[in-house]
Amino acid sequence: MPSTFEVLAEPRRRQILDVLRTRECSVNDLVALVPVSQPGMSKHLKVLREAGLVQVRQDAQRRLYRLSPEPLAEVHEWLEPYREVWARRLDALERHLDDMPD
């Protein structure tokens, strides 16, 4: 069972999420927008589903996929201590620049 990080490693999966972020889509819609075959799209969507990053809703013959962003919180939280590090670095840089006469 791949982690959210591994699921996001695939550029096309991120691209799929970028589309679903703005609107619900059928599989065919996504195939038209992302350069991948239909079976390939179904595979990616399965990975995204199992990671909890998308949800499906049936509409006649179509399946409408929509974003389910909760698992992204894990990534956000992993990143948090690093944000502190780079904020500290920016502070130090600013103080250093303030000390420069020119």
Added chain:
Amino acid sequence: MPSTFEVLAEPRRRQILDVLRTRECSVNDLVALVPVSQPGMSKHLKVLREAGLVQVRQDAQRRLYRLSPEPLAEVHEWLEPYREVWARRLDALERHLDDMPD
């Protein structure tokens, strides 16, 4: 050339970064802390180096690695629009709960 996302997909590489976040380390230090052989560690460090996530400094025979968090900003920025989505969802949930009589 792998993206930051792909580099972070590896659990052990995240583990390495977690260590380097708090202190500068030699390769041997890291081998003692992360379950991987020394050649394996050198490989991971190479990937991290080429991604700009760590920097090296030579100290006698040792090489001291330290975190270089800047590339993580890319991940942070990709995540940003999604934070808005899940913030909206939490707001909606709260409003909904406030509307419930019980």
Added chain:
DNA sequence: CCGCAACATTCCCGATTGGTTATATTACCG
């Protein structure tokens, strides 16, 4: 300048991954 200690590289392996083609499956519509 020799020998060791610390790392990096090479080589090889099994496993996984992403992709496509071909083939189910499913649900509507006439």
Added chain:
DNA sequence: CGGTAATATAACCAATCGGGAATGTTGCGG
């Protein structure tokens, strides 16, 4: 109920990846 549109699954392939053993490389210390 038969056909078709939409999607999923199966089967297969090439490429990549992570891992370890063996082997280079480099820089110090005596």
